[in-house]
Amino acid sequence: MAFDLETCRSKDELESVARQMFNVELDKRKKLDDLKDEVRLLMNGDDLLEKPEEPEEPEEPTTSSKAGKKPLQFVLNKNTNSVFIYNPKLKKRMGVDLEFCDQQGNRL
Structure with a gap:
């Protein structure tokens, strides 16, 4: 068969x-x-x-860049007070329970 x-x-x-x-x-x-x-x-x-890779979403433009690399951005989860690296997929949660901060969690 x-x-x-x-x-x-x-x-x-x-x-x-x-x-x-x-x-x-x-x-x-x-x-x-x-x-x-x-x-x-x-x-x-x-x-x-x-296998051909799927095209990535265009990233947001940055104000300063070194040799074409985007500097890391950090976000603070207001509910848990945890800090992590920003990912563009988190865009819809920004302002609701996430806000931009520095690496130590100080709000920008």
């Missing part, structure tokens, strides 16, 4: 096929559809490691 990727409903089956046919270990923590896409790439002769 030949392997049919479209009717496959098991991550274990996909992993077994990838291991036998391509000597590749799949990450079963991913969704079944994502694993099927990886096996499709392998069947088409593509390498999983050379």
Whole structure:
């Protein structure tokens, strides 16, 4: 019986096929559809490691930069008083429970 990727409903089956046919270990923590896409790439002769990366969101412009590197920004969680490095994905929480600060937690 030949392997049919479209009717496959098991991550274990996909992993077994990838291991036998391509000597590749799949990450079963991913969704079944994502694993099927990886096996499709392998069947088409593509390498999983050379998969094109998704473009990142453009970062906010900074006022000063050294050699093109963005300086670290820190934010303070008002609820827990913990300080951590700012990530653009936190943008929607800014002003609600996060505010910019220095590395010691002093509000800017």
